Amino acid sequence: MSHMPALEAATLPADAVEVGRIADAWGIKGWFKVQAFSSDPEALFTAKQWFLQPPEKGAKQFSGTVVLSVKQARTHSDSIVATSAQVVDRNAAEALRGARIFVAREHFPKAGDGEYYWVDLMGLSVVNREGVALGVVKDLMATGPQTVLVLGYEAQGKEQERLIPFVDAYVDKVDLAGKTIVADWQPDY
Structure with a gap:
């Protein structure tokens, strides 16, 4: 039963x-x-x-x-x-x-200014200040006090991962409407 x-x-x-x-x-x-x-x-x-x-x-x-x-x-x-x-x-x-x-x-309660729900960041394209594509957000990781963006990108024909801390020091702008994140980050970091 x-x-x-x-x-x-x-x-x-x-x-x-x-x-x-x-x-x-x-x-x-x-x-x-x-x-x-x-x-x-x-x-x-x-x-x-x-x-x-x-x-x-x-x-x-x-x-x-x-x-x-x-x-x-x-x-x-x-x-x-x-x-x-x-x-x-x-x-x-x-x-x-x-x-x-x-x-x-x-x-969902409305996210505060400068706050984002993880779900909104998934799938966004990340480019640096020079306009170089760094990858697409495929996951987020909480590492203690900060969140890290996990980006997927292709290099030498293989799927690679790149990690960027989601903090003001590296993230210049999140444009949800334009589905992009601008980061102060170099592809060779």
Whole structure:
């Protein structure tokens, strides 16, 4: 017998961003732990609706996309815990283990001046002040206090990686509309 909570099928919004996954049940009242993917999980706290998809690997308790109404999400020690009226007990919370959490982009709090969501930087082309193409942002890494852009580029017919610290000292300008980042960086660094 499945303890799957009664979740409504939904269509993943076009602007949905994957922000984390459900890690495990927490306590006995249907709360669950969430593993956030980024160091700025505000969207998990502000969005009242999370869109869930089954884990890519392992047992699937549901298929397609379902919508979860979040009653409360908050930080607890070093993780995030959340509760939903649809998840009534520990069994229901356990049934969601591994589910991927997506939030519609419109529910993200507005980034402050000079702040960017990682998701917005992915795929941007990076050029230096001289206009030399350095690569395309394919990933970001948090290394302690700073974020590092991981660029992919081709050299000698092979896919290479270049790392540039995402700090004011090296990044002159982020042009989201123009999908470019201008960096004070040389190709041979």
